Amino acid sequence: MLLILINTNYEDALSHLLRDLGDENALAITNDAIITWKSRASVERGLMSLKEKIISKVSGEGDVEFSYALIELSDDQLGSLRTMIRDALVRLDRETYRHIDSIRNRLDRISEKRLETEMKFLNKRFNSLMLLHNKFKVMTPDTEKMIDLMRELRIMLGKKR
Template identity: 30%
Template structure:
């Protein structure tokens, strides 16, 4: 079984939280505010945390005040099974969000295809690939994922059809 770790973060304000999310966003899934589950090794996570601390020190030298605390908890298989329902719930929320975004994008794409819609399709595609990766990492399969995959196929077909016309 894959090894997972919880990264628990406390920040005193939104600016510090944004910094933490930017540095850690691609190594885990935030399952609730300030709590992320990651599949990366502890030393990887600690390296990212150190880069957050380094950047905070630079910011604080300029007079900024803020707090940052963290904990990395490596999960046993039993602990992961206890946390897994939160992961499944979070992925369902992400699936619904991407479905809504993709359906709206498909409507706009069918009415016109311009540079803005092309950029949005690229954004959708990146989010879709990340979502598929997360589903695979956490071994979560459900009907919402199938709907997202169908929508992504439909968007790709429409994008390619429209792209060839222009």
């Protein structure tokens, strides 16, 4: 696994890189650190793409800051980051739980087209999150609550259709 450390004044850097790597292939453990199991070459391509984006966005606005480090993690080093990984997954679980709950609470008032769009996004996010949980072998009570609520939402959708 690789640890990517990023230092930049471009505030969308992390989300850009996560999108480029794929939500199911990387986890942001802090605002400037990502863990991924993609190949070093694909991570470097993603970082070069990010660098080009930063230069095009920030040029003319002043100084551009962008530096990064790629660190190959040993099993011991990965184990040392376990608490941070768990905390990041709990945060994502809670965000996803709120999104599921929001859709569930609006189910009767939402148009079919809007519901289809939101469910497509939610299913992608949920599946990516479950892949992350499986990759890191982390399950928490928040994860269980989120899975149960997603199951309940899918049952409600089945009854609605």
